[in-house]
Amino acid sequence: MSVTRWSWVPLGIAGSVVAGAQGIKPSVPPSPPPVMQSQTPDYPGIHAAGPGAAQSTMTIWRAGSAMCGEQPVVVTQAPNPLPTLSWGGMKQAPVRVIFRIDTTGRPLGIAREEQRFGQSTGDLLPALAAARFATGMIRNDCSIAFTPDQVPLDEVPAEIAMAYTVFPTGARAPEALWRRIRPTDTTCFDPTPALLNRAFPDFTTIAGKPGQPLWSMVGYDIDADGKPVRVRSLAGSRSPLLDAASRQAVEQSRFGKGARRGCLYPYWKIADPMAAPEPPARESMPAQPAACQTLGEWTRAPRLIYPNDYRRRGIEGWAIVSYDIAPWGALGNVKVLDAEPTSDFGEAAKTMFMGLSRNPSETGASGCMDRVRYVMGTPGRPLPAEEAPSPLY
Numbered sequence: 001m002s003v004t005r006w007s008w009v010p011l012g013i014a015g016s017v018v019a020g021a022q023g024i025k026p027s028v029p030p031s032p033p034p035v036m037q038s039q040t041p042d043y044p045g046i047h048a049a050g051p052g053a054a055q056s057t058m059t060i061w062r063a064g065s066a067m068c069g070e071q072p073v074v075v076t077q078a079p080n081p082l083p084t085l086s087w088g089g090m091k092q093a094p095v096r097v098i099f100r101i102d103t104t105g106r107p108l109g110i111a112r113e114e115q116r117f118g119q120s121t122g123d124l125l126p127a128l129a130a131a132r133f134a135t136g137m138i139r140n141d142c143s144i145a146f147t148p149d150q151v152p153l154d155e156v157p158a159e160i161a162m163a164y165t166v167f168p169t170g171a172r173a174p175e176a177l178w179r180r181i182r183p184t185d186t187t188c189f190d191p192t193p194a195l196l197n198r199a200f201p202d203f204t205t206i207a208g209k210p211g212q213p214l215w216s217m218v219g220y221d222i223d224a225d226g227k228p229v230r231v232r233s234l235a236g237s238r239s240p241l242l243d244a245a246s247r248q249a250v251e252q253s254r255f256g257k258g259a260r261r262g263c264l265y266p267y268w269k270i271a272d273p274m275a276a277p278e279p280p281a282r283e284s285m286p287a288q289p290a291a292c293q294t295l296g297e298w299t300r301a302p303r304l305i306y307p308n309d310y311r312r313r314g315i316e317g318w319a320i321v322s323y324d325i326a327p328w329g330a331l332g333n334v335k336v337l338d339a340e341p342t343s344d345f346g347e348a349a350k351t352m353f354m355g356l357s358r359n360p361s362e363t364g365a366s367g368c369m370d371r372v373r374y375v376m377g378t379p380g381r382p383l384p385a386e387e388a389p390s391p392l393y
Contacts, residue, residue, distance in 0.1 A: 056174065057150040059084045059092050060160060061124060066133065068101065068142040074134035076105060081127040081146065083160055084169045092148035095121050097128055101139040105132045108277055111343035113143065121146075122169040125342040126309045130211025130274065156180050159235040166215045166266045167312060183219075186262025193222060193263075194256030201245030201267055208272035211313045214239045215268035216246040222260040228253055234264070242269065271314035273376040277340045279318050285369075292325075292368035296359030299329060303355070306374055307348050317345035317374045321353050327364040329357045337369070345374055 061081040066073045086092060096113040110125050124146050133139075153176035161180040165173045182189060208214060216236035220228040231250050233243040246267040253265075310317065319339040323331050334353045339346030349372040 056176070057086045057152055058156045058160065058164065058177070059086050060149045060151060061095075061127075061146045062149055063127075064145040064147060066142060066144040068139040073101065073139060073142065075131065076134060077130070077132040079124075079127040079131040079144070079146075082123040082167055082169050083156075083164050084122045085164070085171060085174075086150060087171075092150060094148065095124055095146045096143055097124065097146065098141075098143045099128065100142055101133050102277075103136060103138055105135040106277070106341070107131060107133065107142070108341050110341055123309050123313075125344055126211075126313045126315055129310075129315050129341045130271075130313055153177050154180070162217045162235050162266070163215070166217070166268050167213060169309070181264065183262035188222070188260045188263035193226070193258065193260050196226065196254040196256060197252075199249040199252035201242065201249050203269050206239070206241045206245060206269060208269055208314075210272045210274035211315055213237070213268060213271045213312055213314075214242050215266055216242045217264060217266045218246050218250045220250050220263050220265075222255050222258070222263060224257060224259045226255040226257050228255075228263075236266075242267065270312055273314045273316060276316040276318050276374070279320070279340070279371060280338070288369065289365060289367060291361075291363055291365035294361075295325060295365060295368075296329070296361055299357050299359055300355065302352055305348070305352070306376075307344055310344070310374065311376070314376050315341065316376055317341055319346040319349035319372045320369060321346070321349050321372065322367060322369045323353055324366045325358055325361070325364045325368060327361055329360050331356050331358075333366075345372075348372075348374075 060083050063079045063081070066075055097110060098113050099107040099110040101107055107128055110128055112121060112125070128144065153174065156177060158180050161173070161177050164177065165181065206214070214237045216239065217234045218231060219234045220231040223229050228250050231247050233247060236243060236246075249267060250265060317340055320337045322333075322335045322337055324333040325331055331353060334350050336343075336346035336350050339349070352372070353370075
């Protein structure tokens with residue numbers, strides 16, 4: 001599946017004050033204060049582990065029961081977050097996420113109840129966005145807690161370690177994690193065999209799932225002529241079609257002469273697109289102020305980046321952002337007014353707008369609003385070269 005760059009679409013909606021007509025200067029960011037050295041504070045979300053703090057761990061997130069108000073809600077497709085690495089013995093705190101549920105059982109309005117400094121929640125919100133609950137009624141005031149289980153790297157289950165190497169949520173896997181994956185008697189690494197031909201499955205024939213990436217780890221040996229033998233499925237997302245196609249692809253691959261044993265190779269498919277919920281209708285929003293519609297061109301082009309945790313799961317989204325523009329072109333007072341299905345889309349859009357500027361104008365403008373849409377590409381196409389994961393096997 002390919003991923004197209006998300007499109008930036010002006011809505012022509014909402015604007016509270018026209019700076020020129022009202023004689024009000026739009027707000028812009030003040031000059032930053034001088035950098036001062038200070039003691040590192042003890043943030044509640046993440047802290048050193050004491051003795052042995054240098055040891056890194058893998059965090060496996062466990063989802064608790066979902067509650068809406070005081071009532072539990074039935075989960076029909078549980079959130080299954082990808083694991084993350086924690087460096088230097090830093091301990092992760094539990095994360096509570098708030099949301100609502102529509103009549104189809106889809107969670108919306110997903111956001112962290114509390115954003116703690118230094119704590120990365122990685123795949124938690126995307127995993128919840130891909131989950132589903134009982135249908136039939138609208139539910140509000142919902143929440144679910146994710147509890148971290150931090151496991152030393154030399155104790156991580158092999159299948160979870162494999163999953164991280166296929167879908168890394170942070171830095172590349174360290175050597176300690178690779179030791180959990182590679183067979184102890186392998187002769188297929190250091191050095192790896194010369195690759196003559198790497199075959200791939202026809203991913204267009206493999207049914208995917210919205211929000212659920214697929215992967216299959218294949219184990220094999222190589223005979224003296226460079227042909228894979230004893231090909232078998234070791235782990236993965238348990239897709240029979242992908243497992244069979246992956247084994248066939250390995251069988252069709254060829255290597256330089258020389259027998260090897262204990263070889264591994266994964267194949268994966270990014271999730272099928274999960275369409276974003278409908279944004280507010282344009283006619284339901286106030287008209288865009290005239291000053292916002294006559295502004296000059298961008299002097300710094302928007303950098304169109306799809307949030308990787310959502311790209312991996314094929315989750316589409318949108319955000320509505322408001323901002324002011326000074327007469328000299330600087331943007332300020334950037335705010336996220338709404339975002340779906342999670343707050344991460346709003347934060348990504350806000351970050352993008354904070355780095356933009358326009359050509360100078362006579363008056364500037366206040367209360368300008370735009371919608372940013374995050375849209376996946378056509379299933380089955382390869383990833384662009386700059387977005388394709390580098391092979392690790």
